[in-house]
Amino acid sequence: MRIIQSESTADAISAVTTILMDKVNSHPSSVIGLATGRTMEPVYAQLVQKEANFQKSFFFMLDEYMGLPSNHPSSFKQYIKDHLLNPLKLNESQIAFPPVDKTDAGEYYEKILVEAGRVDVQLLGIGQNGHIGFNEPGSTKESRTRIVQLTEETRKANQSHFGEGEMPREALSMGISTILSAKSLVMLATGKSKADAIKYLLNHHDDPSCPATYLKSHPHFTLVLDPDAASKINLNI
Numbered sequence: 001m002r003i004i005q006s007e008s009t010a011d012a013i014s015a016v017t018t019i020l021m022d023k024v025n026s027h028p029s030s031v032i033g034l035a036t037g038r039t040m041e042p043v044y045a046q047l048v049q050k051e052a053n054f055q056k057s058f059f060f061m062l063d064e065y066m067g068l069p070s071n072h073p074s075s076f077k078q079y080i081k082d083h084l085l086n087p088l089k090l091n092e093s094q095i096a097f098p099p100v101d102k103t104d105a106g107e108y109y110e111k112i113l114v115e116a117g118r119v120d121v122q123l124l125g126i127g128q129n130g131h132i133g134f135n136e137p138g139s140t141k142e143s144r145t146r147i148v149q150l151t152e153e154t155r156k157a158n159q160s161h162f163g164e165g166e167m168p169r170e171a172l173s174m175g176i177s178t179i180l181s182a183k184s185l186v187m188l189a190t191g192k193s194k195a196d197a198i199k200y201l202l203n204h205h206d207d208p209s210c211p212a213t214y215l216k217s218h219p220h221f222t223l224v225l226d227p228d229a230a231s232k233i234n235l236n237i
């Protein structure tokens with residue numbers, strides 16, 4: 001596990017975009033796993049600003065809410081179109097979205113992931129309760145893409161994206177084992193609200209109550225922290 005403890009949030013964002021840009025510059029046809037959330041918004045803004053060359057890349061979304069029309073403004077599909085695909089004029093055929101309308105959605109997504117080969121770089125955020133994707137506490141290390149129930153804590157944290165509307169109770173998420181199949185993982189955590197989860201992550205291993213701890217067994221896991229997210233740890237580096 002490699003930890004990049006940045007001196008500012010801007011530096012943390014740049015560290016992540018540099019990893020992605022270096023990857024696509026050396027391997028233009030890389031397969032990249034994309035995460036959503038507020039944390040990733042400045043990452044995508046910077047990739048757009050730097051005109052990242054993703055023309056030959058292929059993308060997989062990490063997760064999606066169940067039960068929303070695909071053009072719902074709060075769907076992750078719409079999020080990634082707004083933040084990355086449309087500004088960079090990428091083609092929708094370059095990205096796989098979790099097939100939330102299919103009955104065998106999990107199995108189908110796993111199949112197309114295998115067909116595409118391994119994800120080269122999987123981008124990840126972290127929930128305040130240590131979830132990754134939508135693998136909530138209690139998820140197993142062996143889990144694959146499946147429909148999951150969202151915890152009340154996660155629903156509360158994401159409610160603001162839905163305004164007065166009702167926040168979904170279920171999502172389709174890549175599983176932990178699916179995520180661990182990627183060649184490399186890059187997690188970004190920014191802000192004080194992530195400090196407890198980061199402290200827990202660094203002090204525990206393979207702990208189902210904090211699914212992010214499973215990532216520490218990956219040989220190429222990079223954790224990028226801004227000063228607030230790192231404020232409860234002492235790395236002495």
Ligand code: GLP
Pocket residue numbers: 035036037038039040062063124125126127128132133134154158
């Ligand atoms: C969301 C997503 C995750 C994301 C996390 C943190 O619900 N499913 O992929 O990493 O929660 O989101 P944020 O960056 O908004 O704090």
